[in-house]
Amino acid sequence: MASRILGISAYYHDSAAALLVDGEIIAAAQEERFTRKKHDAAFPHHAIQYCLEEAGCALGDIDHVVFYDKPFLKFERLLETYLAFAPKGFQSFRRAMPIWLKEKLFQKRMLKEALEKDAPDFAWDERLMFSEHHLSHAGSAFFPSPFEDAVVLTMDGVGEWTTTSVAIGRGNDLKIHKELHFPHSLGLLYSAFTYYTGFKVNSGEYKVMGLAPYGEPKYKDKIISEIMDLKDDGSFLLDQSFFNYCTGLTMTSEKFHDLFGAPPRKADKDPLTQDHMDLAASVQAVTEEVMLRITRSLADEFKIPNLCLAGGVALNCVGNGKILKDSAFENIWIQPAAGDAGGALGAALTAHHMTFGGKRTIAQPAQDAMKGSYLGPRYEQNDIEARLTALGAQFEAVSEADMLEYGASALAEEQALGWFQGRMEFGPRALGGRSILGDPRSETMQKTLNLKIKYRESFRPFAPAVLREHVADWFEIDEDSPYMLLVANVQEKRHLQMTEEEKALFGIEKLNIKRSDIPAVTHVDYSARIQTVHEATNPLYYRLIKRFHEKTGCPVIVNTSFNVRGEPIVNTPEDAFRCFMGTEMDSLIVGHCILKKADQDPALAKDYKDAFELD
Amino acid sequence: MSFIKELWAFMMARKKFWLFPIIIMMVLFGGLIVLTQGSAVAPFIYTLF
Numbered sequence: 241m242a243s244r245i246l247g248i249s250a251y252y253h254d255s256a257a258a259l260l261v262d263g264e265i266i267a268a269a270q271e272e273r274f275t276r277k278k279h280d281a282a283f284p285h286h287a288i289q290y291c292l293e294e295a296g297c298a299l300g301d302i303d304h305v306v307f308y309d310k311p312f313l314k315f316e317r318l319l320e321t322y323l324a325f326a327p328k329g330f331q332s333f334r335r336a337m338p339i340w341l342k343e344k345l346f347q348k349r350m351l352k353e354a355l356e357k358d359a360p361d362f363a364w365d366e367r368l369m370f371s372e373h374h375l376s377h378a379g380s381a382f383f384p385s386p387f388e389d390a391v392v393l394t395m396d397g398v399g400e401w402t403t404t405s406v407a408i409g410r411g412n413d414l415k416i417h418k419e420l421h422f423p424h425s426l427g428l429l430y431s432a433f434t435y436y437t438g439f440k441v442n443s444g445e446y447k448v449m450g451l452a453p454y455g456e457p458k459y460k461d462k463i464i465s466e467i468m469d470l471k472d473d474g475s476f477l478l479d480q481s482f483f484n485y486c487t488g489l490t491m492t493s494e495k496f497h498d499l500f501g502a503p504p505r506k507a508d509k510d511p512l513t514q515d516h517m518d519l520a521a522s523v524q525a526v527t528e529e530v531m532l533r534i535t536r537s538l539a540d541e542f543k544i545p546n547l548c549l550a551g552g553v554a555l556n557c558v559g560n561g562k563i564l565k566d567s568a569f570e571n572i573w574i575q576p577a578a579g580d581a582g583g584a585l586g587a588a589l590t591a592h593h594m595t596f597g598g599k600r601t602i603a604q605p606a607q608d609a610m611k612g613s614y615l616g617p618r619y620e621q622n623d624i625e626a627r628l629t630a631l632g633a634q635f636e637a638v639s640e641a642d643m644l645e646y647g648a649s650a651l652a653e654e655q656a657l658g659w660f661q662g663r664m665e666f667g668p669r670a671l672g673g674r675s676i677l678g679d680p681r682s683e684t685m686q687k688t689l690n691l692k693i694k695y696r697e698s699f700r701p702f703a704p705a706v707l708r709e710h711v712a713d714w715f716e717i718d719e720d721s722p723y724m725l726l727v728a729n730v731q732e733k734r735h736l737q738m739t740e741e742e743k744a745l746f747g748i749e750k751l752n753i754k755r756s757d758i759p760a761v762t763h764v765d766y767s768a769r770i771q772t773v774h775e776a777t778n779p780l781y782y783r784l785i786k787r788f789h790e791k792t793g794c795p796v797i798v799n800t801s802f803n804v805r806g807e808p809i810v811n812t813p814e815d816a817f818r819c820f821m822g823t824e825m826d827s828l829i830v831g832h833c834i835l836k837k838a839d840q841d842p843a844l845a846k847d848y849k850d851a852f853e854l855d
Numbered sequence: 856m857s858f859i860k861e862l863w864a865f866m867m868a869r870k871k872f873w874l875f876p877i878i879i880m881m882v883l884f885g886g887l888i889v890l891t892q893g894s895a896v897a898p899f900i901y902t903l904f
Binding site for chain 1: 857858861862865869871874877878881882884885886888889
């Protein structure tokens with residue numbers, strides 16, 4: 241009988257479920273997509289239900305359920321930390337204890353009860369397993385990778401104790417070799433600057449990364465010399481007198497504020513200044529320095545040419561791009577759901593291979609096992625039409641060829657196009673399943689998408705999706721980057737010369753300068769977060785871009801996630817229609833259905849801009 | 856009861872016996888806080904909890 245293992249991450253942020261059948265990844269999804277609550281931390285009832293439907297089985301058919309971290313170990317860290325800092329930290333202790341003593345310490349029971357709701361007659365005690373947080377990350381990075389052996393590096397805020405781990409993966413085995421422990425954490429250092437520059441911890445880190453190219457890393461040396469004790473091999477200690485996260489309810493301390501000469505920025509009151517951009521550039525530069533020191537020393541120590549990455553820090557695609565360019569490792573593979581959602585998948589894979597000895601086979605030619613990360617729900621054409629009709633949407637159902645022709649023409653006419661096809665992506669990036677697309681040659685596209693469709697800050701860059709065979713002609717990279725986790729510069733021949741006046745501009749003033757042939761996806765430092773599009777993993781998306789290429793000579797389009805600021809990426813045709821109607825998107829393609837904004841009943845548009853809490 | 860057993864097994868595995876009296880004290884102290892307060896709301900800094 242087939243072995244079925246369900247992985248779960250929950251109770252902290254980004255709850256998710258992933259299902260393996262005989263070691264094959266059948267389905268994986270984040271709970272937020274179903275509940276429409278960004279970073280939803282609740283038990284992933286909906287995601288589990290979906291995974292079971294996809295596999296055509298019931299919860300009772302599952303052999304083992306694996307949770308992605310170990311609550312007792314986390315509690316141990318909590319108590320030891322409070323003890324180490326006592327009596328400082330009483331306020332934090334006072335607020336943390338109730339939630340631990342009422343809920344989190346009893347996670348096994350909570351999991352059991354949640355599972356019993358759907359399948360009451362099973363001995364869940366025997367089927368419930370726990371994997372360590374960073375082992376889950378490492379498992380998610382190595383087991384689906386296209387490598388027989390690899391160095392596996394995981395970095396995040398914190399799991400139980402570990403903040404950075406190094407493991408070696410061989411065949412179906414994975415051994416952790418070394419770790420850095422809390423409170424010394426690269427993720428938390430980045431989050432401290434995220435907090436200090438006025439963004440939300442655990443979601444604003446992308447913004448800091450996007451803001452960095454507008455600044456100069458003038459504080460890099462200060463951070464390394466005063467806050468950190470950074471060794472040649474990339475290991476480090478953080479001077480805790482600059483931080484407050486161990487004992488307080490903020491990330492940074494007064495000493496930190498004194499060092500950088502101001503209190504933390506208040507998002508609702510204080511404008512973003514050049515200094516904030518310089519701080520963002522500095523922490524980004526420090527992060528890259530640490531990542532490079534670690535990877536160089538690991539390449540030297542283990543002499544293995546392959547590197548796998550996971551953990552929240554592995555979503556820092558600028559840093560990943562630097563590691564690739566540095567060439568200490570010949571090959572890099574990054575788990576697309578590198579954050580905690582991916583822990584659900586890693587926990588299941590770790591149990592399958594390491595506990596139950598499941599064999600690992602790598603598809604030839606070497607290919608990862610993530611299926612393009614298209615692991616979520618899909619909707620058949622008949623179902624889509626019925627759902628759109630029920631919503632009162634005006635649409636035209638056409639052939640696939642006509643749909644692609646319409647899509648490519650709409651893009652060439654500089655329309656903002658909603659694109660809803662096939663299975664939903666697992667992980668934070670939209671990869672052509674639930675995307676908003678645009679023409680990268682347009683000078684106004686970045687502004688339009690940011691301000692009229694995504695309702696987000698104007699400085700934030702957009703990513704290009706490019707046909708794999710053309711990537712080297714447009715960008716300084718000739719590698720697969722299917723998950724949008726590598727950043728590289730736009731080819732120099734595509735750059736546009738700046739005038740002397742433009743060169744003299746500083747910081748955010750640079751935003752409106754046309755810097756290349758594809759300005760909508762060229763960041764101020766000429767960098768771009770690249771998605772290579774492959775016919776094998778997403779043929780429809782590939783053919784759309786190919787048709788756009790035939791029409792315009794440009795094999796690149798803008799790809800951004802199908803949502804507005806603060807909203808989880810759309811899951812159902814209904815979500816897509818609501819988002820389409822609530823924003824200034826021009827056209828929407830769902831399956832083979834074409835929807836034009838001008839044809840829709842304006843009464844169906846609901847206030848959308850303020851429907852979601854800002855991230 | 857199974858919770859106590861598991862906690863004990865955990866401490867055996869981790870060999871942190873010196874933590875035991877501290878855990879008891881802190882849990883009692885924490886328990887008092889729970890009893891004297893109605894709702895359990897997590898502080899906003901996610902990473903610690």
